[in-house]
Amino acid sequence: MSGRLDLDLLRGGIDIHVHQAPSLFHRHSFVECVRDAKEKGMRAVVLKSHHMMTTDRAADAMRQFDGIDVFGSITLNLVHGGLNPFAVDHALRMGAKVVWMPTIDTVQQEKHFGGIGGYGKAQSFELPEFYREAEPIVLTDSNGEIVPGLNHCLKLIKQYDAVLAVGHVSPAETLALVKAASAAGITKVVVDHPYLPFTELSDLEKQRELVEHGAILNYAFSMITPKWFSVAVPQLVENLKIIGAENIVISSDLGQIHNPLPAEGLRSYVQLLLEEGVTGDEIDLMLSGKTATLLYGES
Numbered sequence: 001m002s003g004r005l006d007l008d009l010l011r012g013g014i015d016i017h018v019h020q021a022p023s024l025f026h027r028h029s030f031v032e033c034v035r036d037a038k039e040k041g042m043r044a045v046v047l048k049s050h051h052m053m054t055t056d057r058a059a060d061a062m063r064q065f066d067g068i069d070v071f072g073s074i075t076l077n078l079v080h081g082g083l084n085p086f087a088v089d090h091a092l093r094m095g096a097k098v099v100w101m102p103t104i105d106t107v108q109q110e111k112h113f114g115g116i117g118g119y120g121k122a123q124s125f126e127l128p129e130f131y132r133e134a135e136p137i138v139l140t141d142s143n144g145e146i147v148p149g150l151n152h153c154l155k156l157i158k159q160y161d162a163v164l165a166v167g168h169v170s171p172a173e174t175l176a177l178v179k180a181a182s183a184a185g186i187t188k189v190v191v192d193h194p195y196l197p198f199t200e201l202s203d204l205e206k207q208r209e210l211v212e213h214g215a216i217l218n219y220a221f222s223m224i225t226p227k228w229f230s231v232a233v234p235q236l237v238e239n240l241k242i243i244g245a246e247n248i249v250i251s252s253d254l255g256q257i258h259n260p261l262p263a264e265g266l267r268s269y270v271q272l273l274l275e276e277g278v279t280g281d282e283i284d285l286m287l288s289g290k291t292a293t294l295l296y297g298e299s
Contacts, residue, residue, distance in 0.1 A: 006271040009283050010263070011041035014291035016098065017192060017220055018045045018262045019255030024125050026257040033255055034061040034070055037263040044069035044295060046097060050104045051079050055094040071295060073098035075167065077105040082137045085152035092160040097295055099157050101167030101177065102137040108170045110136050112198040139173040146180045154184040163188040163294050171200050175210065182214045188294050193220040193253055195231040202231065204239060211247045216290060220253035221269040227258055237276040245282040249290045
């Protein structure tokens with residue numbers, strides 16, 4: 001024991017949402033991110049990229065650092081052909097633990113940033129003309145039903161017992177996806193950063209409905225950082241108590257250069273939650289217990 005509850009709770013914790021370089025966006029390197037998590041005694045991290053499958057860099061990190069598990073993932077943006085079961089199959093065979101639905105290439109992203117492919121004026125690279133003219137990826141048809149190609153992806157996620165993460169899609173698409181995943185027998189469904197403006201799930205009734213259909217909410221640290229501030233910590237904690245720690249995981253969603261390294265950000269987040277009355281047991285459940293169920297199948 002360190003005498004610091006924040007550090008003690010972080011030890012053995014799992015960060016399921018870590019951005020890192022190489023990336024087209026400004027990121028800390030994956031080596032820096034994993035090193036800091038290992039030094040803080042964390043059990044595991046999941047590497048995420050909007051553009052690349054991360055199983056290769058996860059394997060590289062595992063070779064460099066003993067004593068921490070590093071898992072890869074895939075995000076079904078246009079670079080992977082959108083809702084492409086061939087890409088999902090390949091990623092899962094390569095050891096990916098999380099399949100994210102589209103993020104930067106959705107209707108929701110276009111709605112909030114004026115186009116797909118990034119974050120509007122915050123873009124760190126120039127999109128080619130064909131990208132700017134491309135159609136955003138949709139999860140549902142005009143009747144609100146899941147598009148056919150997505151069903152193949154869901155079957156693969158179920159087969160490999162992987163985590164389905166919702167991505168940056170509309171509230172209606174999120175609910176339709178969560179329901180479809182439940183019908184497909186998928187038990188590991190995560191809805192990331194519900195309070196971010198392009199997620200539009202700050203309403204507690206919407207969150208409750210998703211939880212009722214089997215989703216886990218990811219109350220990511222990114223929601224209270226300066227760049228993407230969308231909810232004050234006291235309000236976040238009040239809502240957390242209402243939804244229940246048993247229905248929530250916490251992660252950093254960091255890796256951006258303007259933020260601290262993910263593990264340090266997560267440590268700060270843990271301390272903020274403690275100061276607002278979240279108990280150590282609740283944090284341990286959200287950071288180590290529920291996340292271990294998602295990645296390792298532990299109960």
